[in-house]
């Protein structure tokens with residue numbers, strides 16, 4: 001059943017790619033499994049799916065320990081500096097870098113382990129007060145500040161657009177994140193060459209793909225509504 005949901009989302013991504021002249025293979029779908037049981041993840045794993053996103057460090061670490069080692073995990077939630085040590089070396093990418101202190105901590109612990117960690121910089125494109133992320137105005141300075149850190153590789157940008165029933169309302173934010181990436185790349189900042197755009201969730205991933213998303217993060221459409229009381 002979950003596999004059917006996943007296939008439906010993949011099909012919608014393929015159609016959005018077709019509409020916008022892109023290749024489906026250029027878009028990675030992360031199945032966002034936060035709050036969902038390991039059995040749900042295994043249902044998709046057994047159907048050959050390997051790309052999962054999680055938000056909470058403790059939950060993520062538990063799942064990594066329990067589940068097969070060839071799953072590709074992405075940390076997409078807000079990350080506190082003191083918790084970086086639990087996930088460095090265990091995740092393929094950290095999507096939520098939004099402070100210099102956090103970037104430094106990821107870099108330091110990665111270097112100590114002989115690793116370079118792929119990261120995305122979270123941008124608060126819609127400038128919502130409740131959201132984490134670097135503001136658009138500060139992005140270039142922020143990238144220049146973290147560009148020399150040896151234990152991280154900045155692969156691109158991530159955003160969580162506002163919650164809306166009407167995905168079209170978020171198109172402008174996705175377009176803006178894409179433009180920010182293009183503009184920054186044109187500045188040829190040493191060590192900064194970005195290609196990934198992590199944007200789009202259950203309500204708006206198709207529009208995000210039309211606007212250039214290379215990673216979409218979809219939970220509810222695959223696993224059903226979340227119950228945070230569990």
Ligand SMILES: *Cc1c(COP(=O)(O)O)cnc(C)c1O
Nearest residue numbers: 032055076201202217218219220
């Ligand atoms: C929960 C979450 C998602 C998935 O949200 P859905 O609306 O369930 O698809 C994506 N990105 C982030 C950062 C999340 O916290």
